[in-house]
Amino acid sequence: MKKLLAALLALLCLPVMTALGDTQGDFTYALTPEGAVVTMYYVEDAAQTPAVITVPDALGGQPVVGIGENAFNNSESAFDGGLVEAIILPGTLRYLDDGAFTCCHDVKKLYFPASLERIAEGCFSHVTAEIALDPDNPYFTVERGYLIDRRADTLLYAPRLRAGDAIDLPRVGRLGEGALENLYYAATALTIPDSVQSIGGGALANLPYLHALTIPDSVTELEPNSLCSMNLVSLALPGSVKHIPESLCESAALTELTLAEGIETIGDYAFYRTALRQVTLPASVRRVGANAFPADCEVICLNPDAQILPPDAETQY
Numbered sequence: 001m002k003k004l005l006a007a008l009l010a011l012l013c014l015p016v017m018t019a020l021g022d023t024q025g026d027f028t029y030a031l032t033p034e035g036a037v038v039t040m041y042y043v044e045d046a047a048q049t050p051a052v053i054t055v056p057d058a059l060g061g062q063p064v065v066g067i068g069e070n071a072f073n074n075s076e077s078a079f080d081g082g083l084v085e086a087i088i089l090p091g092t093l094r095y096l097d098d099g100a101f102t103c104c105h106d107v108k109k110l111y112f113p114a115s116l117e118r119i120a121e122g123c124f125s126h127v128t129a130e131i132a133l134d135p136d137n138p139y140f141t142v143e144r145g146y147l148i149d150r151r152a153d154t155l156l157y158a159p160r161l162r163a164g165d166a167i168d169l170p171r172v173g174r175l176g177e178g179a180l181e182n183l184y185y186a187a188t189a190l191t192i193p194d195s196v197q198s199i200g201g202g203a204l205a206n207l208p209y210l211h212a213l214t215i216p217d218s219v220t221e222l223e224p225n226s227l228c229s230m231n232l233v234s235l236a237l238p239g240s241v242k243h244i245p246e247s248l249c250e251s252a253a254l255t256e257l258t259l260a261e262g263i264e265t266i267g268d269y270a271f272y273r274t275a276l277r278q279v280t281l282p283a284s285v286r287r288v289g290a291n292a293f294p295a296d297c298e299v300i301c302l303n304p305d306a307q308i309l310p311p312d313a314e315t316q317y
Contacts, residue, residue, distance in 0.1 A: 035065035
């Protein structure tokens with residue numbers, strides 16, 4: 001029995017190269033009704049990783065239309081990203097799936113074609129490459145290294161900044177999932193532009209040196225985990241945010257929270273993993289989810305009719 005369990009665990013832990021699909025050269029791919037989708041790039045000997053990786057415009061006799069999830073993830077040593085000067089995507093490409101370049105470490109430059117139509121949010125976690133976009137692409141633009149989806153008015157990717165570098169965020173309507181990750185060293189104080197209405201999940205994640213954050217009252221939507229992984233001591237949320245989502249903030253340093261009049265509901269575990277010891281809820285708050293605050297936090301509610309769920313409540317928003 002132990003041998004069987006060990007064998008099963010070994011199978012579960014196999015590197016990404018075991019992904020199903022056909023292989024042509026260093027590329028594994030799957031055929032779809034639209035065309036070929038790259039599911040993995042792999043070289044047998046990581047030390048032989050080429051300086052320039054050129055994705056062919058056809059695999060299996062079909063045009064390459066997509067880059068699949070984790071296709072260029074080199075965390076399993078499928079290739080040595082530190083040796084790669086550039087990855088060039090073909091002029092047939094139409095989309096990047098969620099996580100297409102996740103953990104594509106150390107690659108210096110990514111070339112995107114004019115044909116590219118869709119980039120899923122969250123494509124670039126742990127990526128620091130410069131984005132080079134064909135100027136004829138009508139759907140996306142790169143401003144000062146920031147990659148923007150024009151149609152969705154969404155920031156998808158920020159350039160890698162160093163400590164002390166000035167941060168000048170573009171004026172967009174949304175900060176996409178994980179979009180500001182590359183501000184890791186530079187973001188000690190951050191002012192969200194007053195054009196922003198929505199902040200995606202994890203947009204401000206992995207910013208451990210961020211101590212001051214200004215959120216304008218243009219923001220109406222915060223997604224779960226959008227304010228996690230920071231060392232904020234003080235946070236003020238505007239009344240334009242009617243609903244504070246579940247698991248919003250995981251700043252263990254947070255000791256002061258100001259909630260403006262206008263906020264109506266607070267989700268489960270919204271501020272649970274913080275150091276808050278007292279918080280005052282404005283009269284507009286009518287519902288507070290389970291474990292929204294630390295167990296030893298004193299919650300002063302100005303609305304006597306507000307519903308505050310007990311810690312063991314199971315809720316759905």
